[in-house]
Amino acid sequence: MKLQAAGKAKWFVYQKIIIVFVLFLVPLISMNIWLNYKGMSITKHAILNSSLAGASFYSKQLDKEMYFIRNLQLQLLNDRDLQKLSFRGSMLENYEEVELIDQVRDRLATLLVSSEYVVNAGVYVEAVGKTISTMSGVTATPNAEMQLITSMMTVKPKPSFYRSGDRIFLIETENNGGVCSYIELSRPKLLEALGQIAKLYEESEVLLGSKELGTVLTTASDRQESNAILDLLDNQSIPDPNVPEIKRMNGISYFVVQNEVSSLQLSLIMYVNQNEITRPLSQFTTWFYTLFIIAVIVMVLYSFSVNLMIHRPLSKLVKAFHMIETDNLNIMIESRTKDEFHYVFNGFNNMVQKLKNSIEENYEQKIALQHSQLKQLQSQINPHFLYNSFFNIYMMCKVGDSDSAAELSQKLGNYYQYITRSGSDEVPFYKEYRHALDYCEIQCIRFSNRIAYEYEEITGVPPSISVPRLIIQPLVENVFEHAFEDGMMEGMVYIATRYEEGKLRVTVEDNGHLATDEMIEQLRDKLAKDSKHMEKTGLVNVNNRLQLKYGPESGLFVSRSSYGGMRVDLIIKSGNEEVQ
Known part of the structure; x- marks a missing residue:
């Protein structure tokens, strides 16, 4: 029979999903708008944190550089040659004085090239009445350079740095003014460092200053603007340096980032127009609403197209599969x-x-x-032990033990007759059980001095029960091959049967010591797995045959024996009351 497309009056899951989508569309739009503004806020804070990190990095670098210069200046004051020149200047001969002055000049030259912020380094040594400078050389005092330094040192209390017009100096004294070290910092280089921070944003400016000194350096063309920013900050309590502030000035909102340059006791402040940061986000909002409207239109068109091109054909295919599930194979899809x-x-x-x-x-x-x-x-069972049995008969005859040789020959003949007999694949259970006992007899004759076996007579097993041939003998064979050590005395094999409620169980146990827990676990896993590509001999052979005939609940199950060795349970379970 043929299937036709579904009727128009039916409601499919696809149509219900579309209706639910429309019902949730309005709150979804509201949520997306909220998420948009939330995202803008997060993005804005991320941008501010980035600028804060950049400003903080440059300010720390500048602070470290100033500390470095100050440390070099203090090391210079403690220089042995400079101290010797200060204490013994009046007692030195001309040659020795010149030599010490040259060594001090070398130290000053090293200090000059140690940092790009240093443009001049010099010392005044009162004992020799001279200034030694990288800019003016060795000059007797009084001179213009020393007069400038002396005029700046009148400032009380002692500042962290000195200014003369646009020039900035670091001045330190030693030996009660007997030695004075002065370093002039490069104003252009300092402005260049501030400019690196200002480059973070196009409309940002950076200043270096404090409440007492005002604006010391600024990248802004209008110094009054920088002073106004300082006034805004000074009227407030000291802010958290890790949190940007928003300040309003002349109708414009500014994001202000403040960091301390402790080496100069100044504040490094970056301020940027808020519109510069939020302008890209505003453009993003416009694009967001435009794209959202387009997405809604596309979703409506997509829903209609999917219903027409995919949903209806799939409905036909699903209906066809449902009919196959009812075992109806007389079906075709048009x-x-x-x-x-x-x-x-x-x-x-x-x-x-x-x-x-x-x-x-x-x-x-x-x-x-x-x-x-x-x-x-069944054909893969190989009675390899026959070779050893024939050799045992040979040795018994050689030593004159004719009775044992005759008994072993008889048992061996019965064994060989059973395994080579053609006919039915199944035999009565008692014959299969008797065959396994004959195998035990043969092995015990061969190892009469150290191995024996015990078995239970068949009780409760109906005589009509038939089982596959050669399913018990491999279990006993496994014991003789793998359970006993060479030379082991008093090795025992225990064989028992039990039958109840349609389940036949044959148990083979031993008291050997070779089977470890790991070996038993490996054998258990091997029997539990699909063995299509594994060896088909021994226990795996028997397990495959039983499961193939009686199902997965039948087969071999291994465990630790109460006698110390390994225990193998052969179980045959049938849905009928009797195993046939």
């Missing part, structure tokens, strides 16, 4: 388009037809395949 669904529908029709053919073929081959697999598994 395709009226030439798109990908045409290929899918044709593939579905071909799949249904092949599925019908495959079910019929598999049903016919199932029993033949199962019988073949049982034959293959």
Whole structure:
């Protein structure tokens, strides 16, 4: 039969989703608007934090550089040659004085090149009445340079730095004024450092100043603007240096970042027009609303297209699969388009037809395949111990133990007759059990001095029960091959049977010491896994045969024996009351 498209009156899950989407669209828009403004706020704070980090970095670098210069100046004052020149200046011979002055000049030259902020470094030594400078050389006092330094040192209390017009100096004295060190800082280099911070934003300015000194340096063309920013900050309590402030001046809001340059006891302040930061965000808002409206229109068109091109063909395909689930394979899907669904529908029709053919073929081959697999598994048992048994008979004859040789020959003949007998794949359980006991007898004759076995007689097992051939002997064989050490005395094998409620159990245990917990766990995992690509001998062979015939609840199960060795339980469980 053929399937047609669904009727118009039906409500599909797809249509319900569209309705729910429309119902949630209005609060979703409101939430998106809120998220937009929230995102703008977060972005703005991120930008401010970035500017704060940049300003803080440059201010710390400047502060470290000033501290570095001051430390070099203090080291210069403690220089041994300079101290010697100060204390013994009047007693030195001309040659020794010139030599010390040259060494001091070398130290000053080193200080000059140590930092790009230093334009001149000099010392005044009262004992020799001279100034030594990188700019003017060695000059007798009084001179213009010393007069300038002396005039600035009258400022009380002692400031962190001295100013003369636009020139900035660091001045330190030693030996009660007997030695005076002075360093002139480069104003252009300081302005260049402030300019690096101002480059963070196009409309930002940076100043260096304090309440007492006003604006010392500024990148702004109008110094009054910088002074006004200082006044705004001075009227407030000291702000948190890690939090930017918003100050309003002349109708314009400014973000203000303040950092301390402790080496100069000044504040480094960056201020930027708020509009410069928020302008890109405002443009983003406009684009947000435009794109959101476009997205709504696209969603409506997309919903209609998906319903027409995908939802309806899928509905036909889903309905067809539902019919297959009811085992109705007489079905075909009619395709009226030439798109990908045409290929899918044709593939579905071909799949249904092949599925019908495959079910019929598999049903016919199932029993033949199962019988073949049982034959293959059974034929793989290799009684390799026969070679050793023949050798034992030979040795018994050589030593004259004819009775043991005759008994072993008889047991070996029965054993060989059982495993080579053709006929049915199944035998009565008592014969299979007897065969396993014959195998034990053979092994115990061979190892009569150190290995024995105990077994329970069959009780409660119906005589009519049949089982696959050669399923118990491999369990006992595994004990003799892997449970006992060479030379072990008093090795025992315990065999027992039990039958109740349609479940037959055969238990084989030993008292050997070779089976570790790890080996038992590995064997348990090996029996539990799919063994199509594993060896088909021994315990795996038996387990495969039982599960193939009786299902996954049957098979072999290994554990630790109460006698100290390993325990193997062979379980055959059938849905019927008796195992047939």
